[in-house]
Amino acid sequence: MENKSKRSVGWMGLKRGHRAHPFEWLAEQGMFLVSLSAIVLVFLIFLFVAREALPVLLGRTDSSLTAKIIPVSEMGKLKPAQLQEYLGLTTAQFKSLDREALQALMEVKAEGAKEARQNRDTQINTTGWRYLLKPFQWSGYDHPVSIWQPVSQVQKYNILPLIVGSLKITLVALLFSVPLALGAAIYVSQLASPRAREYLKPAIELLAGIPSVVLGFFALMVMATVLQRLFGYQSRLNAFEAGIALGLAVVPVVFSIAEDALTSVPRSFTQAALALGSSRWQTASQIVLPAALPGVFAAVVLGFGRAIGETMVVLMASGNASILTWNLFDSARTITATIAAELAETVFGGNHYRILFMLGTLLFAVTFLSNLVAGQVILKLKRKLEGKA
Amino acid sequence: VSAATTTAAAVSRGRFRSARSDYGSAFFSGATLAATMLILAMLAVILGNVIYEGGAHLSWRFITGGTERDMFDVHKAGVLPMIVGTATRVILMTLFVLPVGVITAIYLTEYASATSIFTRIIRGAVNNLAGVPSIVFGLFGLGFFINFVGQHLDSALGNAETHWGKPALLWASLTLAVMTLPVVIVATEESLRAIPQGLREASLALGATKLQTIRRIVFPQAMPGIMTGAILAISRAAGEVAPILFTGAAYYMADLPRHFTDQFMDLGYHVFILSTQAPNIEKTRPILYATVLVLLLLTCALNLVAIVVRSRIRRKMRSVQ
Numbered sequence: 242m243e244n245k246s247k248r249s250v251g252w253m254g255l256k257r258g259h260r261a262h263p264f265e266w267l268a269e270q271g272m273f274l275v276s277l278s279a280i281v282l283v284f285l286i287f288l289f290v291a292r293e294a295l296p297v298l299l300g301r302t303d304s305s306l307t308a309k310i311i312p313v314s315e316m317g318k319l320k321p322a323q324l325q326e327y328l329g330l331t332t333a334q335f336k337s338l339d340r341e342a343l344q345a346l347m348e349v350k351a352e353g354a355k356e357a358r359q360n361r362d363t364q365i366n367t368t369g370w371r372y373l374l375k376p377f378q379w380s381g382y383d384h385p386v387s388i389w390q391p392v393s394q395v396q397k398y399n400i401l402p403l404i405v406g407s408l409k410i411t412l413v414a415l416l417f418s419v420p421l422a423l424g425a426a427i428y429v430s431q432l433a434s435p436r437a438r439e440y441l442k443p444a445i446e447l448l449a450g451i452p453s454v455v456l457g458f459f460a461l462m463v464m465a466t467v468l469q470r471l472f473g474y475q476s477r478l479n480a481f482e483a484g485i486a487l488g489l490a491v492v493p494v495v496f497s498i499a500e501d502a503l504t505s506v507p508r509s510f511t512q513a514a515l516a517l518g519s520s521r522w523q524t525a526s527q528i529v530l531p532a533a534l535p536g537v538f539a540a541v542v543l544g545f546g547r548a549i550g551e552t553m554v555v556l557m558a559s560g561n562a563s564i565l566t567w568n569l570f571d572s573a574r575t576i577t578a579t580i581a582a583e584l585a586e587t588v589f590g591g592n593h594y595r596i597l598f599m600l601g602t603l604l605f606a607v608t609f610l611s612n613l614v615a616g617q618v619i620l621k622l623k624r625k626l627e628g629k630a
Numbered sequence: 631v632s633a634a635t636t637t638a639a640a641v642s643r644g645r646f647r648s649a650r651s652d653y654g655s656a657f658f659s660g661a662t663l664a665a666t667m668l669i670l671a672m673l674a675v676i677l678g679n680v681i682y683e684g685g686a687h688l689s690w691r692f693i694t695g696g697t698e699r700d701m702f703d704v705h706k707a708g709v710l711p712m713i714v715g716t717a718t719r720v721i722l723m724t725l726f727v728l729p730v731g732v733i734t735a736i737y738l739t740e741y742a743s744a745t746s747i748f749t750r751i752i753r754g755a756v757n758n759l760a761g762v763p764s765i766v767f768g769l770f771g772l773g774f775f776i777n778f779v780g781q782h783l784d785s786a787l788g789n790a791e792t793h794w795g796k797p798a799l800l801w802a803s804l805t806l807a808v809m810t811l812p813v814v815i816v817a818t819e820e821s822l823r824a825i826p827q828g829l830r831e832a833s834l835a836l837g838a839t840k841l842q843t844i845r846r847i848v849f850p851q852a853m854p855g856i857m858t859g860a861i862l863a864i865s866r867a868a869g870e871v872a873p874i875l876f877t878g879a880a881y882y883m884a885d886l887p888r889h890f891t892d893q894f895m896d897l898g899y900h901v902f903i904l905s906t907q908a909p910n911i912e913k914t915r916p917i918l919y920a921t922v923l924v925l926l927l928l929t930c931a932l933n934l935v936a937i938v939v940r941s942r943i944r945r946k947m948r949s950v951q
Contacts, residue, residue, distance in 0.1 A: 265841045272737040278730055279755040279815070282808055283762075289773040290766060424665025432659055433666075441666060443937040448673050450933030452869020453764075454898045455922055458905045459676050462918075489676075492669055522655035543761065550763025552872040553898075557906060577765045577872075584772075584876055601769040605762060612761035616754060 287605060294599035297592075302368040304396050304592045313347045326590070362395040368592050373400055389563040389574070391583065391593045398596050402565040406480065406573035410555055411548040413484025413569060414491050418548075419541055421488075422495035426540075429496075430503040431511075431525040442500065449493035457557030460486030465558065472570075478560035480573035486558045490551055495544040502536020502619070503529055505626055535622040539615035546611040550604060552577040576600050677926070684923030687916035693924065697895070701882060702904075702914050709921055714886050715799075715894030716928070719878070720864050722803035723810065727863060730807075731814025732856055738815075739822040740844055760812035764872040771805030771877035772797075793891055800890040802878030809873055810863035817862055817940070821855015822848065824943050858939045865932035869925060871898040897925045 296302045311319070311327060319327065325335040328346050338346070362380050365372065376385035376399070387399040429441045464486055465477050474481070506529045514524040530537070560572025561582065580597050587594040687704075695708020734752070742749040780795035787793075825848055833843040871879070880893035881903060887894040901921055908914040 262839055262841075265839055268841050269737075269741055272733050272741060275730055276734040276737040276742075276752055279734060279752055279759055279811060282811065283755045283758050285774060286762060286766065286770045286808075289778060290769050293769075293773045293777070421665045421669055424662040425669050428659075428662035428666045432662060439941070441670075443934075443941060444673070445666070445669055446937060447930065447933060448669065450865055450869075450930050451673075451676065452871075452898055452925060452929055454869060454871045454901050455676075455680070455926060458901055458918070458922055459679070461905055462915075463679060489672060496669075520652050520655040522659045523652070526658065546761050546763075550761075550765065552763065552765040553902065557902065577763060580765050580769065581872060581875055584769075589777075598769060598773065601766050605766050608761050608763055608766075609758055612758045613754070616757045 287602075287609075290598055290605055291602045294595055294602045297368055297595045297599045298602075300369065302366075302592050302595060304367045305364050311347070313344060313351060316344060316347060330588070360395070365395070367396050367398055368596065373398055373596075375399075376401070387565045389579070391596070392586075396592060398592075400576075400596075400600065402563040403574060403576045403579050403600070405565055405567065406559070406563065407549055407575040407577070409480050409567060409569060410484045410487060410559060410573055410575055411545060413481055414487035414548040415541065415544060417485050417488035418491040419495055419544060422492045422540075422544070423499055423537065425492075426496050426499035426503055427525050427530070430500050431529055432521055445496055446493055448489065449497075451489075453490055453551055453553040454557075456486055456489050457554040460554060460558035474570040476560060476570065476572050478558060478572055479570050480559060481569040483555050483559035483573065484569070487548055487551055487554050490554055491544045491548050494547045495540045498540035498543055498615075498619075499533075499537050502533040502540065502622065505536070505623065506532045507626060532626070533622070535618045539618040539622075542611045542615040542618075546608045546615075549575075550577060550608050552581050556581050576604055580604075677930075680919060680922050680926055683916075684919035684921075684926075687920040688923055692917075692920055697882070702908055702910075702917070704913060704916055707917055709897065709900070709924055711883065711886055711895045712897040712900045712921070713924065715879075715883075716868055716897045716925075718887060719799055719803045719806065719874070719894060719896070720868050722799065723806040723867055724860055724864060726804060726807035727810050727814055728856075728860055731811050731859065731863075732818050734811075735815045735818035735822060736844060736848075739819050740840075740848065756812045756815050759808075760816075762809075764809065764870055765875075767805055767809045767873040768876050770808070771801055771873060775801040775804055776877065796891075797876060797878045797880075797893055798891040799878055799887050799894050802874040802894070805873045805877045806867040806870065809870070810867050813863040813866060814856075814859040817859025818852065818856050820940075821852045821858070821943055824855070824946055825851045854939055855943050858936045858943070861932050861936040861939075865929045865936065868932070869898055869929045871896070871902055874899065897921065897928070901925060 291298070316324070321335070324343065328335075328343070328350065330338075360380065371377075376387045378385045379388070379395070379397070387401040388397040389399055389402050390397040425441075425445060429438055429445070433441060460482065461478070465482050468482050468485065469477050472481075510528050510532060511524050514528045515521070519527070555575045556578040559575060559578060561574045561578055562572035563574040563579070564571055580600055583593070584597050587597065692708050693713070694710050695706070696710055697707055701707050734756075738749060738752065742752075776795055776797060780798075780801065781792070783794040784792055829847055829851065830843055833847045834840070838846070874896060878893055879896045879899040881899075883893060883895050901918065904914055904918040904921060905911070908918070911918075
């Protein structure tokens, strides 16, 4: 009985009309189904990016050249799909070749395997977790190294250089953008006159309207030269310069969320502090900022998510050399730039293709987590401040 | 007495000193102002540089010219195919994203109770969707639309050659629609909340049903906000390159796209090509700057319109409260 009365008091205390109109009920159910699309899409994104990466995650891929040589004489026994996969061809390539050409390819493959036996490295399955994550002493090296070199006889897929590249560029971007964006957020929300605020906020938000490809272009054409002249480092495109350019993309994100959080602090807080004789800055830094601190934290977390997921800026401005180093003035290569630059040239369903999708899954997981954390923090803060106000 | 001494101690420690004699306050206030000005200065430098250098080469011939002869030739190359490509993919995207986004927002604000678990999950999903990196949308477009939907469509239709299961205008638009869905939802929700509750109550009191109220009263009032959402989504999508890298953008096309399954040339992607793959960057520099200017005019102008409309809605909302 109580349940029933609760349901009829639906819309902000007003009686729902749908009892009288079946059509209204249908419309509501339809809208509900459509509104589930956001959930379905997040789920699908994870599912379909992870699906392509699944063989790598489960350890079902094998890159060793000697593992699976099929004698040419047994070609007739293979199904077309098996043969295509064995030769590593795309469907279009496979269909364009006749039997003789395919036979020749099999011979080449067998030849290659014969030669490859002399090289210890070619027998290794480089897509195993050990080779993805830990340094390894390849033949010709005198110490273990981490190398990302997917296009070579022995495909090397160590993702450490990419992770370090992503992290150091992100770090520079945050160190550059967070103080700026935070300062601006404090100024615009607390210190500026209401009239100035009307103009300042949209002006800074306009920065978010500049496409990242334009920021990348600007970093490549102008900033790289200017910064090199200022700091005098060697390589023109490097992690530092890419980080600064990336910072420009992060500033509007951190600014609008931090500004939002600072503005949502009840005005009674500020008025009380000012009435007690504190200056505007003291009020902002000792009353408003501590109250909005979780929101500022969320802004930084979302800025991190934006920075680590940004593609075009780093692809154009970082130099794209996959070297494992924390030196900021060396050229660097990020996870996103690697996917963007290499995916178009991979064989569909091949090892390289799958490992790039695995990197995409990793990226999705990282940003998903940072979004979740930031979302929860903002929600709690909103509730707390609304309770106090 | 003790309160007085505490206050006196606080005053002597400088905690509550008045603003006029407080150098620390003046310094830090100045620092925040400087941060604001630095951000605006960088924005101005970027825009100024592009307008100055790009404006010199921008001409009617450049905007309406094609790339038939040579896309790297300063005197002949134009950007019409890229403008057409970008515009087409963005218009298609709007057709996909607007109905879904607006209906979701209407459901969330008008029907769902704010505390129900479903509403909270939907909002969480929308927030998460907004934070997914653009390159992951590209991977999703390739993995889902092309390799799953497209290829199944091909085998279902019995096509001998791949017709749907390859990068195409349709798939790029759908990928962008997924990416911009949160933009439309958030903007629409905001405008719906700005509508005074009294309007809804008056309509219901006159005997209108809920759906009638939404269609005749709420929806027209929310129109500017929905338009803002659409414009924001368009300006965001127009400049994005990463999601269309694998889902439809072409390095070079001899013709304009004529079908959903054709690939297309794109302004943003063209900027990327010109600045990283041009044989002689100094020679093609004027085309590059002019292309960037066209792209910026498109995205920033749209953004400016959206920002102005949105700030009007916000002001209206404040006066309502």
